Amino acid sequence: MSAKKGLTDKQLDGLKELGNVGTSHAATALSQVLNQKIMISIPKIIPFPFKNLGGGSQAVIAGVMVPVLGDLAAKMVLLLPRHTTIKLASIMTDKPTTERQTLTDMEYSAIKELGNILGGAYSNAITEFTGLLLMQSVPELILDLAEVVLAEIARDFKTDNKLICIISEFFDLDKSINGYVLFIPDQASLEVILRSLKL
Numbered sequence: 447m448s449a450k451k452g453l454t455d456k457q458l459d460g461l462k463e464l465g466n467v468g469t470s471h472a473a474t475a476l477s478q479v480l481n482q483k484i485m486i487s488i489p490k491i492i493p494f495p496f497k498n499l500g501g502g503s504q505a506v507i508a509g510v511m512v513p514v515l516g517d518l519a520a521k522m523v524l525l526l527p528r529h530t531t532i533k534l535a536s537i538m539t540d541k542p543t544t545e546r547q548t549l550t551d552m553e554y555s556a557i558k559e560l561g562n563i564l565g566g567a568y569s570n571a572i573t574e575f576t577g578l579l580l581m582q583s584v585p586e587l588i589l590d591l592a593e594v595v596l597a598e599i600a601r602d603f604k605t606d607n608k609l610i611c612i613i614s615e616f617f618d619l620d621k622s623i624n625g626y627v628l629f630i631p632d633q634a635s636l637e638v639i640l641r642s643l644k645l
C-alpha cells in the first residue's frame with residue numbers, strides 16, 4: 447500500500463500504535479539479551495517491498511524471517527546491516543568481532559535465535575493488544591544483498607496482494623547497533639487486524 451492505499455487516517459494511526467506496542471516489546475527483549483539500552487523510532491506504514499533501505503539494494507544485510515500463524519498470516523522480520531549482524535553474533539556467542547561477510551554455524555544459530563526471541567515478544571504484544579491468537583513458526587535467516595533478502599521475504603505472499611509493512615528502526619546510544627523490525631500481514635490478515643482494533 448502507498449502510505450494511504452485505501453486506509454483512513456484513523457486506521458493508519460491504529461496500525462502505528464500496533465507497531466509501537468510490538469516494537470517496544472521487541473526492543474525491551476533485545477535490551478535484555480544484549481544487556482544495554484536499545485531505542486526505537488516511531489513506526490511507519492509503508493509499502494512492501496520497498497527500495498530505500500540504508501546502503502541501497504547492493505548492500506549486504508541479514509534478514510531473519512519469523513512466520514506468524516494463528517488468527518492471521520504475517521511475517522515478523524528483523525533486518526540487520528552486515529556490521530550489526532557481526533556485532534550481535536559476537537555478543538551472543540561471546541566471541542571476538544571479526545570483519546567478514548559470512549557467519550559461522552554457531553553465529554548463524556545465534557542470530558536466528560535472536561529473531562525467534564524478538565518475534566515472540568512482538569507476537570505476544572500483538573496478542574495482548576488485539577486479543578488475536580498468534581503463534582510463530584521456525585525462523586529463517588538469509589545473509590545476502592538487500593534486494594535478494596527483500597525478494598525472499600516477499601516470496602510467500604501472493605503477488606497480487608498490496609502489502610503494507612509496519613516498520614520501526616532500533617539502535618543503541620552510539621548507533622553501533624542498528625536495524626529494523628518489520629511486521630508484514632497479508633491482505634486478508636490486515637482486514638482481521640483492523641476489525642480487531644474496531645477500525
